[in-house]
Amino acid sequence: MARIPVTDEQLIERYGPHLNQAPPGGWNAGLDFDKVVNTHCCFCGQQCGIRLKVKDNEVVGFEPWYDFPFNEGKLCPKGVKRYLQGSHPDRLLEPLERDPSAPGGFRTVTWDHALSRVVAEIQRIQAAYGNDAFAMLSGVSITNEKSYLVGKFARLALQTANLDYNGRLCMVSAGAANKKALGMDRASNSWSDIPLADVVFVAGANVAECAPITTSYIWRARDRGAKLIVADPRVTPLARTADVFLGLRPGTDSALMGTILHVLIANDWLDHDFINAHTLGFEEAAAEVRDYTPEWGSKVTGVPADRIVEAARLWGTSATGMLLHARGIEHHTKGVENVLSCINLGLATGKYGKPGCGVSTITGQGNGQGGREQGHKCDQLPGNRDITNPEHRAYVAQVWGCDESEIPGKGITAEEIVEAIHAGEIKGLLSICFNPLVSLPDTKFTAEALDKLEFYANIDFFLSETAQHADIVLPGSLQEEDEGTTTSAEGRTIKINAAIDPPGNARRDWEILLDIARGLGREKYFGFSSTREIFEEMKVASHGGTADYFGMTWDRIEDEMGIFWPCPEEGHPGTPRLYEGGVFAHPDGKARFHPVAYRPPAEVVDDEYPVWLTTGRVISQYLSGTQTRRIGPLVEQYPEPLCEMHPRMAESLGVVTGDIVRVTSRRGEMTLPARVVESIRPDTVFIPYHWPGRQAANQLTNRALDPVSKIPEYKVSAVRVVKAEGHVEIRDKRVTALEERRRGDG
């Protein structure tokens, strides 16, 4: 029974989101603190260094960490206010059990009761329906150690094949393409290569809002004279300053990249020596784009042909160059192909393995890079090993001290798990740090699936919208309440230090998993007494895999301000730049071109749904908003979703900024205020996805998956937009908002 126990309003009244506005004790509580802890921001894959100020086991503020080399003190607004997620009125402090008669729909229970119930339900469901009928969903806001533990826990404690994670909504298209083409899944460079590039090509990455500190790296390149190319359906805050802007139609990325490859070939802007010595398959890739002339590319993408040629000229004739891409090209049914089409541009011009050269994804989630290596993907074992490979299985079984046959096979992916729940094939679920009700496409379908679960247990620190459906909620730990490591977008493994202990009866996530494993009688595999012990086993388990952490120690990671994997043996300096000398990670050392034929997205506009919808993020919110929708100053910055549309569309609809519009797709509809801006294509609307319920952009998005990576196509749907009733004032000037607040105070 996993329906919400009481009404939305009752849940919100009791569990929030409420807004934390000021540090513990208020702004005037003084500036005293007991200690300052060097650690990292919990929001986004850049993992900026930050110093948290602590007093009486509460985080009371921060100080820039100027010495940490990645960000040198820089922070985005989420980083500045991240400390306000602590000491929060919504923080879960006790285990909860669903009880429609209790205020807020949950009653407080003891840990013994909660854990016993979880164990009993797992055993009941698995006895009745088989082990794989109980699934686990994980997240990559958690550390490497916890990611590793979850992978081992699901395989050896739950003994289920059906474990996957919310990285499935993030970097998997890039990961799959990197493995196919280059033999390894990691950003090709440390970010220190970006300032060395003569051309920076940003494709489908809203760098300013989703990876803000990367902006400074791009400007450092431009201070040396580098040119900037940006491909995006919107003029993002960084795109505004670009030398060449390619304002493409959503879903046409591989057509754009294919046309650029065509132009590179037509003008012989190629590195033939590199192609011959270090790659395979150029001829096939070239044949595929033979007809992708600038005129054809312009017709498909909507970008003026001369701009495509100019982008190709800059990329092809610059001695060095970095191509940075993100969810804008990866959240597609062609996500893997889009990334491969970018890699083709890097290989054709020899832009790999040299200073200022590379093609890198900008990983989005906090531990999006490290979390995708430690084995909590459905097809993966630690060290980025393959769960279907007998040698890989045998190695990990030996580290785990189990028989190889005890490790389940390949499971299904996150969206497929939800579909299997909906189909009645999966009956029970345990999740940690994942809010699929907000973050998966087709919200209505996800909610229907959750309602069908016989039992759902959720580990989290706030009652997320998904946790509202749980039978048992286990209060886990915030990032600052535990220690461990994460691996940033650069591939830099860094140390997360505990600033405080979990409050109340909340517990560290890994301790909760160990207790469940004990209840299931599998304690022999989980004899850990600290996070450091998990790290020590994890690095052995990673040894010999592509993501090899074996040479790292926590002390070295701290002393050296991070270590880039692979770091295969003790004393190894780590590997900031991959593929030096054109040596790729495939056994023969060669990279692979892939022929990429353009094909349209899963859903295209038509007479009934004539407008493209694309979704994304805003600077002040993080992913499904479980944390950032509870931080007052961040909510104030962008309080609710707005539908961005071009003045031409607005005029045809009779809409001005602030008018409420109704946006309808084949999945659902929502009403929200319009923001009329010239910074978006006239055939496209944009809605950010951080909000739940009737404000969820994912009510509209399409549950179509990439055939390889199984990432959903968040970036392209067909919708209808009409004017609805109502109008709101949209505050474009923060200073006005502050004055209003003061008047309210007065």
Place this chain on the structure above:
Amino acid sequence: MGSPLIRGNMFVIDQSRCIGCEACVQACEECGTHRGESLIHLEFVDRGATPQTAPMVCMHCEDPTCAQVCPADAIKQNEDGVVQSSLKPRCIGCSNCVLACPFGVPKYFALPDQMMKCDMCYDRTSVGLKPMCASVCPSQALWFGTPEEFADTRRGELMFEFRFGNQLVPTKVATVVNDRSDGPVDPLAEPPSRWQDDPFGLEEAFS
């Protein structure tokens, strides 16, 4: 002409790099001397037309208009040339300064009935730390360091003068310009035309 301000460091604004993220606004209120009140300004220039935003710290004018118009003589510069918030015992809360400042910097606060303004985080800069806003700024549109560091790492030239109609305003804070010989920064001048006028090639692609 302006000179480095505090312990050899100067404050530089390059408005063109601003990404509107508001990290500066959020960090400003974390400052030790005005907890919970952000004194920096950040606005869209015209959100309908462009995502361009503009951050505004105090420019620390050599001869500050805010101090000139203060009937209570409550606004002082310190020995480093930093223009400070009003002196509480003198400030009469009249908001003359708020209206007169050509940059719109001073803010009047009903509580505690006083004008407060950016003082370049003097509590930090006087002990060798960067101001909060320039510390966190992800694009380094707000920048703090020595003239040598700027010359070595940044493009553009530094201008220490603004022109508002007939008023020439020398400032301690520098503004980045393409060519200093173009003369003082004129905020009312027409911006140069670039591809932003037609970012999507509408005449071509959507005609």
